[in-house]
Amino acid sequence: MPTWVSIVVLGALAIALLGPIPAILERASWPSREPRAALVLWQAVGLAGGVSVLGVAIATALAPLGDTPWDAAMTWLATVWSGDLTGGLETFHLILLGMAMAITFRLAGVMPVTIWRTWTARRRHRDLVGLVSRPWPATRPGHGHVLEHPAAAVYCLPGGVGRDAPRVVFTTGALSALDDDELAAVLAHEHAHLVERHDLVALPFFAWVTALPWFPGVRRARSSVATLLEMVADDRAATQVSPATLASALARIGTAAAGRAATPVGAIAVDGGGVLQRVRRLLCPPDRSRRWRVSAYLLAAGLIVAPFLAITTIH
Incomplete structure (x- = not known):
């Protein structure tokens, strides 16, 4: 089954990106010096937060089926395709999967x-x-x-x-x-x-x-x-x-x-x-800060990559 580490990492990312990180970023003074870099960081926070929320929900639901959330999802799809509509899941995990799908459709449908x-x-x-x-x-x-x-x-x-x-x-x-x-x-x-x-x-x-x-x-x-x-x-x-x-x-x-x-x-x-x-x-006009600008771009890249790594490689 997917290791609890993947689920914990995705859960921690989801909580952080929906709560403390936006609060810290909102109160920070440097975004007024580098608004474009701050916008990129906010976009990364939104994207990574959405992926983490969906990832932790689906990873928990498909936990019995694979060594990583990605492997578990592929196994579930293959099982459903073969004709087993339960995907090899028991009732409890089917309920979790239904909730995960509801979250997915809500986030995907709102846009x-x-x-x-x-x-x-x-x-x-x-x-x-x-x-x-x-x-x-x-x-x-x-x-x-x-x-x-x-x-x-x-x-x-x-x-x-x-x-x-x-x-x-x-x-x-x-x-x-x-x-x-x-x-x-x-x-x-x-x-x-x-x-x-x-x-x-x-x-x-x-x-x-x-x-x-x-x-x-x-x-x-x-x-x-x-x-x-x-x-x-x-x-x-x-x-x-x-x-x-x-x-x-x-x-x-x-x-x-x-x-x-x-x-x-x-x-x-x-x-x-x-x-x-x-x-x-x-x-x-505030002084521009190359240090903050570069740091924001690097952090944005890290935030985008992190949930995908947790989904595909941590096991």
């Missing part, structure tokens, strides 16, 4: 559902924007739209081509609150989101929250990733406009945010996360 809901909500809002807004000539043709609303808000709707082309939406309140340089700064910020497709980076974390809402680590991941994506967009925009101007625009939009409705589903707002922290970061 396409989340993608579909986000895509349809974004398309619906994009169509509404096209109906009730007017073009803003300061942006690329078809990209900029102005909505009549007193609250200051700026957000983008990622997309592809044609009907689904991306949009950058400004309210009349934002046009009144920001000067020309500040408008150019927030436009550069939103274009950074669109060019780098930050919506695709954030999507798995929203799916995880839907699938496992009771784990604090999953909620921490979504919040932290949202803030880091804003920092990455800030950094890209700051290569085109004055960081101080962007900070001023963020402060104005962030101040007005308290009195307005939430950002539409599927949109990315300029004040989407950690506004005060981002303003401070733009005004006093």
